[in-house]
Structures are given as C-alpha cells and as structure tokens.
Amino acid sequence: MKKVLLVTLLAAAFAAQAQNTPAAPQFDAQRLSQHVKVLSSDAFEGRGPNTAGETRTVEYLVEQFKAAGLQPGGDVVNGKRAWTQDVPLGRFEIKGPVKLTLNDGKKRETFTQGEQIAVRAAMNGAKVVDFKNAPLVFVGYGTTAPERNWDDFKGVDLKGKLAVVLINDADFETGNGEFGGKAMTYYGRWTYKYEEMARRGALGTLIVHETAPASYGWATVKNSNTNVMYDIVRKAPREAHAPMEAWIQRDVTVDLFKRAGLDFEALKKQAQGRDFKPVPLKGITLSAHYAVDAQVIKSKNVAARIEGSKRPDETVIYSGHWDHLGVGLPDAKGDKIYNGAVDNATGMAALLELARAYAKAPAPQRSVAFLAVTAEEKGLLGSEYYAANPLYPLEKTVGVINMDALSPYGPARDFTISGSAKLDLLDQLVAKAKGYGMTYAPDPKPEAGHFFRSDHFPFAKRGVPAISFGSGEDLVDGGKAAGTKHEETYVTDHYHQPSDEWSAQWPFTGMARDLGLLYGLGRDLADGTSWPNWAKDAEFRTVREQTAAQRK
Numbered sequence: 001m002k003k004v005l006l007v008t009l010l011a012a013a014f015a016a017q018a019q020n021t022p023a024a025p026q027f028d029a030q031r032l033s034q035h036v037k038v039l040s041s042d043a044f045e046g047r048g049p050n051t052a053g054e055t056r057t058v059e060y061l062v063e064q065f066k067a068a069g070l071q072p073g074g075d076v077v078n079g080k081r082a083w084t085q086d087v088p089l090g091r092f093e094i095k096g097p098v099k100l101t102l103n104d105g106k107k108r109e110t111f112t113q114g115e116q117i118a119v120r121a122a123m124n125g126a127k128v129v130d131f132k133n134a135p136l137v138f139v140g141y142g143t144t145a146p147e148r149n150w151d152d153f154k155g156v157d158l159k160g161k162l163a164v165v166l167i168n169d170a171d172f173e174t175g176n177g178e179f180g181g182k183a184m185t186y187y188g189r190w191t192y193k194y195e196e197m198a199r200r201g202a203l204g205t206l207i208v209h210e211t212a213p214a215s216y217g218w219a220t221v222k223n224s225n226t227n228v229m230y231d232i233v234r235k236a237p238r239e240a241h242a243p244m245e246a247w248i249q250r251d252v253t254v255d256l257f258k259r260a261g262l263d264f265e266a267l268k269k270q271a272q273g274r275d276f277k278p279v280p281l282k283g284i285t286l287s288a289h290y291a292v293d294a295q296v297i298k299s300k301n302v303a304a305r306i307e308g309s310k311r312p313d314e315t316v317i318y319s320g321h322w323d324h325l326g327v328g329l330p331d332a333k334g335d336k337i338y339n340g341a342v343d344n345a346t347g348m349a350a351l352l353e354l355a356r357a358y359a360k361a362p363a364p365q366r367s368v369a370f371l372a373v374t375a376e377e378k379g380l381l382g383s384e385y386y387a388a389n390p391l392y393p394l395e396k397t398v399g400v401i402n403m404d405a406l407s408p409y410g411p412a413r414d415f416t417i418s419g420s421a422k423l424d425l426l427d428q429l430v431a432k433a434k435g436y437g438m439t440y441a442p443d444p445k446p447e448a449g450h451f452f453r454s455d456h457f458p459f460a461k462r463g464v465p466a467i468s469f470g471s472g473e474d475l476v477d478g479g480k481a482a483g484t485k486h487e488e489t490y491v492t493d494h495y496h497q498p499s500d501e502w503s504a505q506w507p508f509t510g511m512a513r514d515l516g517l518l519y520g521l522g523r524d525l526a527d528g529t530s531w532p533n534w535a536k537d538a539e540f541r542t543v544r545e546q547t548a549a550q551r552k
Helices: 001-020 027-040 042-047 051-066 191-199 218-225 250-259 263-273 340-362 381-388 422-432 479-493 511-527 539-547
Strands: 084-103 108-112 117-119 128-138 162-166 204-209 230-234 244-249 277-306 311-321 366-373 396-404 416-418 466-471
Touching: 027 042, 027 051, 027 340, 027 511, 051 277, 084 381, 117 218, 128 466, 162 191, 191 204, 191 218, 204 250, 218 244, 230 381, 230 396, 244 250, 250 263, 250 277, 277 340, 277 381, 311 381, 311 511, 340 366, 340 396, 340 511, 366 381, 366 479, 366 511, 396 511, 416 422, 422 466, 422 511, 479 539
Parallel strands: 128 162, 162 204, 204 244, 311 366, 311 396, 396 466
Antiparallel strands: 084 108, 084 230, 084 277, 117 244, 128 277, 277 366, 416 466
C-alpha cells in the first residue's frame, strides 16, 4: 500500500511540475525562412555597420521584437530602456590606390591589392601609410608563450621591419606538441599575430595564407580584409595595431623565400620547434603607400528583454550578430553585395523566433535578454563592447547561448559547439539533447579556432559561461556525407562571398527543431537557481570565481 501511495504522490508531483512548466514551443520553419530572406535581401546591402543597411537591419529587428511583445533592453535614456546600445567604433577605410612595390635587388615588382596581398586599412590612427624598402623577417608562428617556454622571437628587433608570420599554431601540421595538437589556441589566431607584432613595434605584419591552417580560402581573406575596417575606440591604438596589417598568398611567399635563397617548407618545419630563430629575407624589401580615412562612428547593438518574475537581476542571454560585410569587391559575376544569408541572417532569425516563443510563454523566474550585436565580422566588436560595458552585470549573467551561421537544411542527429571548451552549460545541453534524439559531436575542426571567432568569446574570457551552438552534420536525410558536403560547399563557395544568399530550396526544418533544444536549455537556466561554471581546468574558471560571492 505504501508503495502504491508513493507512486501516486510522485505522479502527482510530476503532474504539478508539468503544469507549471511551459510546453516546449513549436518553431515555424517558414517564419525562419522569411526572416532570412528579408535580412539577406539586396535591400539590406549586406548589413554593413554604419550604412543604410544597418539602419534597415536595426529597424527590422526592433519592429519584430516589439511585435512579439518584448520589452526594450538597451541603454537607459531619460530613465527608460531603449531598444539599442550605442557602440562607438573606429572606422578605417583605404582611400585611393594601394601602391605596393617589391624589390629583390634585381628587379621591382608591383603587387595588386587583393591578389598577391590583402592589406587592411591602418587602424593605428595614421592618415597615410608610407614606407620605402622595409626589410622582411620570418618569425615563424610569431608566438610568445612563457607558460610553454616558447619564444619565436629570440630578442629580434622588429622596429622598421615587416614580420612574415605563419597562421595557426606550431602543432597544426604534426598534431602533437606544446599547443594541444590540432586544436587551435588563441596564439594561432590572426588577431593574436597582429597584436603581438604591434606590441613588439613592428612596422607591419604579413600573415602567410594557407587554406588548411587558416580554415578558409584566399577569397575569404581578400573579401574580409580589403573593405572598410572597424575597431573599438582605443586610448592607445598604436599599441594594438602596427601601421601595416596584411595577408600574403602562400605561393607568393614561397617565391620570395626562394629569391632570398631560403626554403619556405624547410623553415616552416623549423618553426614547429621551440629552438626556431627568426630569419631575415636578405635582399627582399617592400614599399607601400596608401591613404586612410579614419573616423569614429556609432553602430548599435539591439537588445530586447523579458523581465524575470522572481529574480529579475539575474540574466540569461541569447545572442547573435546582425552584421555582415556590406558592399565590397565584386565577384566574377559583378555582384558586390555580401548578403550574409547563412552568416548570420540565420542567427537573427533564430533570435527573433526564440524571443517570440518566450513572449508567448509564462514569464521566466530569471530575466532573459536577446542581444543582436554589431561588427562581429570586424573582430567581435559589438560583443566585445557589450562585455566591457554590460547592460546587465556579467557576474549575475547565468550563461550566454550564441547562434552563428546555423544550417538552413533538414534536421541532424547531432549538434556541436564552437571549440572544445568544457563547461556545465555544455553538459546541460548534452542532457537536454537526448530528449530530441540528438548527440553531441565535438567541434570537427578545432584547428580552425572557432571558439575565438564567435560572439560568445568576449563573455567567456571574462568568466561568463558561454557557448556558440553549431548545427550538426549527421543529417537524418543523407547522413554524415550529405551534411559534410553542405558544410564544405558553403565554406568553399559561399562563406564571406556575395553568393551567401537565401535559397527557396532551403527547408529550415533542422533549425526549427534545434530551436526547441535551445529554448529548453535557456528555459531551464531561466527557471532554475543554479549557476553553471567552467570545468575545473578551464582557463576561464578563475575569472568567474572571482565574482562568486555576488551570486550567493
């Protein structure tokens, strides 16, 4: 009898809990498709920051949040929240021709912007970049890692010189070594390379492009680096940016090494060991002249919010970036609008529909914010600005669920996240996914450094548990082969190219299913009392625990 009574009581308890828990919403694939179609249309001009495309994008997002019934969650203006957060940015654009002349002691050769070399507009405040016959020096992977007893520079003076540096880490090709094997560390990211050369006073940095370690082709490099550049406003920009920041084609580099009497492959192999020493490219110099228009502009993050019913000062954040590359160099067909359908109109569609779902459901106990950030394509600048100037305290931010470049195809049996970070948030997502018949697939390309390339990273490095959700590749219809083919085709033929456009053939059924999973994770966080953390050996746990007392 007692056993029957216990079962009855448990059943009643679960029934009561079910009544208090909102039913998992159904997400409409057609609504997702329509958002992507609108946001990636030519009318939005590629959603470049500080353009008419930004104005249209912000208006569309605010309009949709309002229609869904959310509250504004941005800057406080006259005592009330606005729908946006102002984000001041430095805007840098090359004006006029880029003159690049190589001299090998025997002849002079003119380089063409975007062909042999892709030069970024200077972000150190200079109005003109002008130098003659600057010597080149190969610095391997350009890494200084004291904790690994690693120094590629060995005291070399880079002042007045151009540093030639390899992309990714010294472990990339061998898969074994001091930097964790194939998985990219922050030392392997191009952002680190530029920062380190600037710290060392280099005149400039030439990153050698190779498709495998970069994880994208030259078209992506060209399109991402030869248009308008942006940065957060810095007090001392010269400490973060050398006058010249550029990428150079691998074959061009091999030829330069040969002209200097050097073997590129042999030196690259040497650079994979800690005994490597910088090597000058004797007799090889580069001259450059180009003008730069530098301004300070304001872009906007868009923020909507649902206030928590019991603990409104505690916040769960869903995020994604609204921007893309805007208008840039034309492709072979003459198309110069970089529409950014997958990257990241899909993330915005997801954000809007998640917001609609929350607005229809009973209010969560914690607040939930929906954050559409600017200038991700310029270096995670919108999320970096938010994390440095949070609308809601980071120490009371429960977690961040970021969405970037989701698959518009059918459902998959798996999902992934960017990078290989270990944290409670992932454990909770894995457990939740079992109810959807989905399994976790570790980042298939940790060497690509995706962890450092999405908007969760500025939160993570400040200790906030944060993940960037990735669509799976093991498709229900077609399996792993079909999913991998979609991914490879996208990266090769469409990523950061004008052809990243909406297609009427995309079903969006996989994204609709995945949003149920992401809603469930966020809802559990928003209705719970726990504070997820990083794994004990994660580099971000120490930062998080410094504010632990504020979460008691």
